[in-house]
Amino acid sequence: MVDTVSAESLLLRAGHGEDEAFSGLYDLMSPRVYGICLRVLRDRAQAEEVAQEVLIEVWRTAARFDERRGTALAWIATIAHRRAVDRVRASQAAGDRERRAAAESADVPADPVADAAAQRIEHRQVRRCLKALTELQHRAVTLAYYGGYTYQQVAALLDAAVPTVKTRIRDGLVKLRDCLEASR
Amino acid sequence: MSDDVHALIGAWVLDAVEDDERRLIEAHVAQCESCSREADELREAVARLSDTLVTEPPPGLRERVLAEARRTPQEPAPARRPRPARRPSRWRHPRLRLAVGAAAFAVVAAFAGVFATWQVMRGPAEDESQMTAVLEAADADVAFQQAEGGGRVTIVYSADLDRAVVVVSDLAAIGDDRSYQVWLVDAAGQVSAGVMDAGDSSATMVVDGVGDTEVIGLTSEPAGGSDQPTTPMIADVALPA
Numbered sequence: 001m002v003d004t005v006s007a008e009s010l011l012l013r014a015g016h017g018e019d020e021a022f023s024g025l026y027d028l029m030s031p032r033v034y035g036i037c038l039r040v041l042r043d044r045a046q047a048e049e050v051a052q053e054v055l056i057e058v059w060r061t062a063a064r065f066d067e068r069r070g071t072a073l074a075w076i077a078t079i080a081h082r083r084a085v086d087r088v089r090a091s092q093a094a095g096d097r098e099r100r101a102a103a104e105s106a107d108v109p110a111d112p113v114a115d116a117a118a119q120r121i122e123h124r125q126v127r128r129c130l131k132a133l134t135e136l137q138h139r140a141v142t143l144a145y146y147g148g149y150t151y152q153q154v155a156a157l158l159d160a161a162v163p164t165v166k167t168r169i170r171d172g173l174v175k176l177r178d179c180l181e182a183s184r
Numbered sequence: 185m186s187d188d189v190h191a192l193i194g195a196w197v198l199d200a201v202e203d204d205e206r207r208l209i210e211a212h213v214a215q216c217e218s219c220s221r222e223a224d225e226l227r228e229a230v231a232r233l234s235d236t237l238v239t240e241p242p243p244g245l246r247e248r249v250l251a252e253a254r255r256t257p258q259e260p261a262p263a264r265r266p267r268p269a270r271r272p273s274r275w276r277h278p279r280l281r282l283a284v285g286a287a288a289f290a291v292v293a294a295f296a297g298v299f300a301t302w303q304v305m306r307g308p309a310e311d312e313s314q315m316t317a318v319l320e321a322a323d324a325d326v327a328f329q330q331a332e333g334g335g336r337v338t339i340v341y342s343a344d345l346d347r348a349v350v351v352v353s354d355l356a357a358i359g360d361d362r363s364y365q366v367w368l369v370d371a372a373g374q375v376s377a378g379v380m381d382a383g384d385s386s387a388t389m390v391v392d393g394v395g396d397t398e399v400i401g402l403t404s405e406p407a408g409g410s411d412q413p414t415t416p417m418i419a420d421v422a423l424p425a
Binding site (some may be wrong): 015017019022023026027030031032033034035036038039044050051052059060061062063064066068069070071073074077078080081084085088122123125126127128130141142144145146148149150151152154163166167169170171172173174176177180 | 191192194195197198199200201202212224225226227228229230232233234235237238239240241242245246248249250252253254256257258259260261274306314371373412
């Protein structure tokens with residue numbers, strides 16, 4: 001589990017140009033950044049390249065982080081996901097079957113970091129909260145997040161109406177948020 | 185329309201929207217404090233979806249990232265919570281009470297000096313009637329300030345209507361790769377009130393939901409605007425109390 005308090009202080013210090021704080025932040029956050037890139041891109045070489053871009057963007061723009069608006073984890077994970085999705089959309093035709101098949105599972109494909117007990121608990125929380133979603137909410141959210149699909153593509157993949165998918169994604173995330181907050 | 189955009193907040197925080205939709209939502213969220221809060225909360229939940237993805241990166245990555253970071257200059261901190269006290273008492277007519285109707289337009293035009301070149305930034309017809317309502321409101325007040333680098337910002341504000349008309353005129357010329365952006369600043373920080381067209385140095389806009397705003401600020405940003413100011417305020421007009 002990432003110690004979010006120290007992630008925030010490291011990010012704030014990195015924002016003041018402290019190399020050492022950035023090294024510490026790398027150690028805390030790079031497995032998550034790389035994992036997000038690997039999951040969305042499903043290619044180790046590309047994931048490594050995009051992860052490097054993401055981490056440099058974190059360094060470059062660290063002063064923009066505003067701790068009143070959220071955690072360092074969310075700030076960094078947001079940059080990573082956005083960059084990975086931009087890359088996958090630029091490099092892959094939509095509707096790739098292999099990507100689709102793998103997209104819906106929340107499991108990591110290979111070599112996870114040795115599971116600390118706290119981390120296993122977090123995994124369980126996320127999986128449990130995902131299970132609290134309706135099937136359509138669950139599939140829409142996971143295809144979008146893990147697969148990098150747009151909601152229109154998700155609608156096509158699930159053979160569902162576009163406005164329905166848009167609504168289910170939002171309702172699903174609200175439910176996910178409430179569930180994760182309740183299990184803190 | 186705004187309902188449609190609002191419904192996309194979930195898809196947006198999942199990066200599951202097309203680029204043009206992304207721009208629409210970002211413009212919407214920048215002007216809607218509750219939407220921005222909702223997006224921040226949902227983003228925390230979305231980030232947790234990556235809990236299960238944590239994977240040891242390849243061993244060479246650390247050294248490459250740290251070496252590149254050492255060579256990479258950082259962006260300066262964005263201006264946060266600029267203080268009205270920074271440039272006090274540059275008011276010439278801090279509490280001018282407006283006359284109504286055509287006379288009010290004339291007063292604003294006199295301050296702004298650009299009546300003939302007003303550009304309405306949103307739906308023209310709707311904006312014009314909203315603007316008239318502000319100018320005619322019984323509690324309307326006017327404030328203005330010279331902007332750093334030239335030009336001025338004039339504000340007509342009605343607390344009753346919770347609405348302000350912002351007239352920006354003759355600011356320092358900027359290239360087509362920059363936009364002037366208007367910000368609502370309160371104790372909690374600032375939100376975008378609107379982005380002027382790239383390269384433009386004069387514009388008029390109606391700002392709804394002024395709320396607790398203490399200061400209306402103005403910055404120069406990359407064309408299309410920023411989520412948060414990236415340069416110091418060139419004007420920070422305190423709203424008439």
